[in-house]
Amino acid sequence: MQRISRSRGLLLVLCILLFLGIPVFAGFNDYYVHVACIFGINAILLLGLNIAYGIGGQMNLAQAGFYSLGAYATAILQVNYGWSWWLTLIPAIAIPVLVAVIIGIPSVKLRHHNLAMSTIALGMGIHVFLVQAGGISGGPSGIIGIERPSIFGFVLDTETRYFYLIAVFTIVCYVFCRNLLQSRVGRAILAVRDDEVAARAVGISPFYMKLLSFAISAGFAGIAGSLYASLNLFVSPETFTIDLSLILLAALMIGGVGSNVGALLGALFITLVPEFLQKYGDLELLFYGITIILVIIYFPKGIAGGLDYLSRIISSAYRSSNEKLARD
Amino acid sequence: MDFFIPLFISGITFGCIYILIALAFNIVFSSSNVINFAMGEMVMVGAIISSILYAEERLPFIFTMLFTMIIVALLGIIEYFVAVRPLRRKNATLISIVIATLGYSIVLKMLVALGIGKEERSAISPLGDNPITIGGYNILPQSILVVGLTIIILLLTWFVFNKTMLGLSIRATAFHMDGAKLMGINVEWIIALCFGVGGGIAALAGLLLAPFSYASPWIGLTYGIFGFAATIIGGLGNWVGSIVGGLALGFLEAFATGYIGSEWGEGIALIVMLLILFIRPSGLFGSQEVQEAGEN
Numbered sequence: 001m002q003r004i005s006r007s008r009g010l011l012l013v014l015c016i017l018l019f020l021g022i023p024v025f026a027g028f029n030d031y032y033v034h035v036a037c038i039f040g041i042n043a044i045l046l047l048g049l050n051i052a053y054g055i056g057g058q059m060n061l062a063q064a065g066f067y068s069l070g071a072y073a074t075a076i077l078q079v080n081y082g083w084s085w086w087l088t089l090i091p092a093i094a095i096p097v098l099v100a101v102i103i104g105i106p107s108v109k110l111r112h113h114n115l116a117m118s119t120i121a122l123g124m125g126i127h128v129f130l131v132q133a134g135g136i137s138g139g140p141s142g143i144i145g146i147e148r149p150s151i152f153g154f155v156l157d158t159e160t161r162y163f164y165l166i167a168v169f170t171i172v173c174y175v176f177c178r179n180l181l182q183s184r185v186g187r188a189i190l191a192v193r194d195d196e197v198a199a200r201a202v203g204i205s206p207f208y209m210k211l212l213s214f215a216i217s218a219g220f221a222g223i224a225g226s227l228y229a230s231l232n233l234f235v236s237p238e239t240f241t242i243d244l245s246l247i248l249l250a251a252l253m254i255g256g257v258g259s260n261v262g263a264l265l266g267a268l269f270i271t272l273v274p275e276f277l278q279k280y281g282d283l284e285l286l287f288y289g290i291t292i293i294l295v296i297i298y299f300p301k302g303i304a305g306g307l308d309y310l311s312r313i314i315s316s317a318y319r320s321s322n323e324k325l326a327r328d
Numbered sequence: 329m330d331f332f333i334p335l336f337i338s339g340i341t342f343g344c345i346y347i348l349i350a351l352a353f354n355i356v357f358s359s360s361n362v363i364n365f366a367m368g369e370m371v372m373v374g375a376i377i378s379s380i381l382y383a384e385e386r387l388p389f390i391f392t393m394l395f396t397m398i399i400v401a402l403l404g405i406i407e408y409f410v411a412v413r414p415l416r417r418k419n420a421t422l423i424s425i426v427i428a429t430l431g432y433s434i435v436l437k438m439l440v441a442l443g444i445g446k447e448e449r450s451a452i453s454p455l456g457d458n459p460i461t462i463g464g465y466n467i468l469p470q471s472i473l474v475v476g477l478t479i480i481i482l483l484l485t486w487f488v489f490n491k492t493m494l495g496l497s498i499r500a501t502a503f504h505m506d507g508a509k510l511m512g513i514n515v516e517w518i519i520a521l522c523f524g525v526g527g528g529i530a531a532l533a534g535l536l537l538a539p540f541s542y543a544s545p546w547i548g549l550t551y552g553i554f555g556f557a558a559t560i561i562g563g564l565g566n567w568v569g570s571i572v573g574g575l576a577l578g579f580l581e582a583f584a585t586g587y588i589g590s591e592w593g594e595g596i597a598l599i600v601m602l603l604i605l606f607i608r609p610s611g612l613f614g615s616q617e618v619q620e621a622g623e624n
């Protein structure tokens with residue numbers, strides 16, 4: 001067991017180094033680094049969605065809505081009120097969390113299709129608000145003139161410089177999720193997902209745990225939104241439709257629901273697929289629709305589940321060969 | 329007061345369309361406990377096929393109506409066999425079935441967008457656009473068609489469900505699936521049939537609403553949500569409730585549009601649905617048992 005966890009830690013460090021090295025491998029090509037930035041943002045979004053849906057068992061189809069709240073908070077406060085990006089990060093996290101808590105208090109009681117429908121309605125409601133409240137949000141045309149953030153006067157103006165900011169946030173979010181799963185709170189959230197009655201019997205409040213997982217999920221989406229606004233330098237409502245929530249759900253299912261590595265794999269998937277399907281136009285969304293159906297029927301555990309299965313086969317084979325050696 | 333009667337008429341018209349969509353949700357739900365999230369897209373497919381056949385190809389209205397309903401009913405049956413049945417056979421959770429129907433809804437939407445086209449199509453009413461004047465108020469003939477067809481469909485479903493052997497089989501399936509199997513009812517086909525009938529009725533709703541606005545691949549979700557809201561207001565599985573729910577939603581939207589502003593009609597319907605879900609998820613007329621049956 002010790003060996004496995006050490007080798008996993010080593011693998012994690014290796015992956016982080018690989019991730020940080022992307023701009024170098026890509027020869028500081030702006031296009032590839034931009035794709036890597038999008039991967040980081042998708043990863044944060046999916047890690048967040050995984051906390052609500054994968055770990056908490058709470059269907060969340062409002063993730064695109066929370067994402068848009070984060071993006072618009074940064075865009076509006078920066079462009080109209082001249083706040084620095086770092087300062088806008090606070091409301092960009094706080095607003096989605098607040099909305100998630102307000103809507104979450106009544107909606108965590110719902111289950112299955114009712115929960116799915118209420119989060120769809122929430123996501124749609126946020127979208128309707130962004131399109132209609134033109135005085136605040138710029139209406140259908142959105143907001144332009146967002147700037148890249150700076151650290152101590154050092155402006156992160158190139159893709160590579162900004163990539164490292166996104167990378168730091170992505171890694172922090174990943175480590176947060178990894179530790180959450182091993183913490184008391186994380187285990188409590190898992191317990192509520194698996195058996196609400198049993199969880200209640202050992203003194204866990206399903207209500208708070210569900211609300212917490214929903215709120216953390218929204219907070220992650222807020223961070224991602226804020227990073228997105230400064231990456232894209234432009235926000236408009238059409239980025240944040242219900243389709244995006246469905247794509248995120250598809251990505252998480254492909255990667256592996258309930259697994260942080262699965263969330264990262266899913267992010268990799270939805271970052272790369274558009275790059276390949278770009279020349280075919282709108283095939284992307286159709287592709288996701290078909291994948292959702294196929295994955296939920298045939299591979300409910302996703303890529304991460306498959307990898308887990310493989311590693312279990314390998315480690316059991318390894319162990320049995322060790323035992324054989326010991327016996328001889 | 330000048331606005332009241334026209335808004336009332338518009339409320340009844342759209343209320344009837346929501347009743348049809350709610351009926352489609354209920355038929356599928358009552359036989360299989362599944363909420364078909366692709367229902368909105370079936371409304372959309374109905375609107376698009378009918379506007380192509382009737383407004384563009386000038387085929388007879390009755391033919392258009394039957395053809396549209398049969399095509400979309402087939403889409404519903406395909407949905408059951410492709411997306412829902414494999415999961416039911418594996419005893420998958422209800423939420424995975426919900427996700428599968430969401431996946432199917434994307435597939436339908438994008439197949440229409442890529443295969444037929446993304447443009448907004450205008451539809452025309454078979455009864456023409458000249459308003460009929462009754463008591464000093466103008467009524468579009470299409471409104472009368474909507475109300476008439478809704479009443480016919482409601483009576484027809486009532487008759488089939490309560491007075492025929494087929495209806496008895498469907499009710500038996502909904503009531504106790506294993507018991508129904510033992511009685512020699514082909515449960516799989518009954519549920520597939522309900523998916524088909526649900527699709528056909530949703531297609532009719534699409535065909536009826538298209539002349540009031542337009543048909544494009546992106547209209548599905550809104551109508552799906554509105555139909556679901558009507559179902560929820562009335563209570564899942566409660567057919568009389570969904571009539572009240574549909575009308576209530578229609579009036580609410582019409583009066584919100586008329587007195588507050590056209591852009592807020594959609595938002596208000598969403599808020600009402602959220603409130604009903606939060607305060608009384610079993611609906612105004614639903615019983616608690618139905619709600620719990622749906623959750624297991």
